[in-house]
Amino acid sequence: MLRENGIDCARGSEFLLPWWADMLRQSDRQQFNHSMRDTKEALGYIDESLGFPVYIKPSRGSQGVGVARVETAEELDKLLNQCNEERVKVAVIEEELKMPDYRILVFDDEVVNAYERRPFSVKGDGVSNLEQLIDLKHKTLVDSGRDIHFERQLPIIMNKLGKMGLSMTDIIPKGTDVRLMDISNLSAGGTPVDVGEVMHQRWRDLAVRVARIFDLRICGVDLACKDITQSDSEYGVIEVNATPGAKQFMASGVAQQEKLEDIFVKFFRTL
Known part of the structure; x- marks a missing residue:
């Protein structure tokens, strides 16, 4: 609807997860619907139309839960398999817009x-390690009334740290900002x-x-x-x-x- 009205938006497309596509194909109404695409075709679509990195967005949920940035075919396969196991029906795959x-x-x-x-980040003090900085930031947000549940985001944070060559035990130099999330939702600790x-x-x-x-x-x-x-x-x-x-x-x-x-x-x- 946005594109039809001349409004720019991220390029992307929807894909059925395999378990849901298989169920639909068993239906008399859908068995001859050859327009259905499942996530087995996602990598080819990315290579031909978007290129990495891309964002994967499950069709269900809110507050950015499940939304992830993927940079490689291996990451894509792992995330889509997880979505399939969690019985997500549809995933949207979109290009990255590198803008605020x-x-x-x-x-x-x-x-x-x-x-x-602005995505969740912490600022180093030259003394505390990353785990301590994250715990302190989390406590500050919760004490202010923010409803933040980092247990859902922790695997994403750990993956992000790994890509930066960091671990929870690393001490961050004073004044250095470390961005820990690729999404900026306030429910994920955004500012x-x-x-x-x-x-x-x-x-x-x-x-x-x-x-x-x-x-x-x-x-x-x-x-x-x-x-x-x-x-x-x-x-x-x-x-x-x-x-x-x-x-x-x-x-x-x-x-x-x-x-x-x-x-x-x-x-x-x-x-």
Whole structure:
């Protein structure tokens, strides 16, 4: 729908997981449906159309759970096998958009909130090892009211560390940032940075247009944009949310809480 309306978004395609494709092919309605593609064809599609790295997104779930960046055929095979074992029905495979990630919240044709989402990271102090830094950051987020469950993200963090040649016992030099996630969801420990005052009008108009396309009064538009202060910047819509969460943003600071409280008041008064 986005592409049909002239809106840029990440190139990608949907693939059935093998267990689900096999079940559908047994159906009288689907047995002659030769347009179905399962994940056995995913590697060929990536080689021909996208190239690595790509993002794999299970069709179920929320808050970025299960979304992963893969760089090799081996990683792809391992992740898709895991999805198949977990009985995921459909996986979306998309190109990587190497641009900052933003959430723009629209309510009744008006942008009421906009912030950059920066992936979970820790800053070295020259004394603590990575495990201690992660535990401290996790505790700080939870104490602030953020609902963060790193046990679900730990395998992804460990994989990321391995690619960087790091381990949990390594001590990080003072002032050095270590990015531990490839996704920037606030529920995965991401940090919000308000961009409402610097965002160009073009992106406000784009977010409102997206909400109208899907006939949504409330809409969270996830936007990758090279420079959100410029009108002619490269961009791509990552996702459209009909039920955008607010808890993680609200718990990230007093100013954020007050801002969302004002939005809620406006919403209920309108109802």
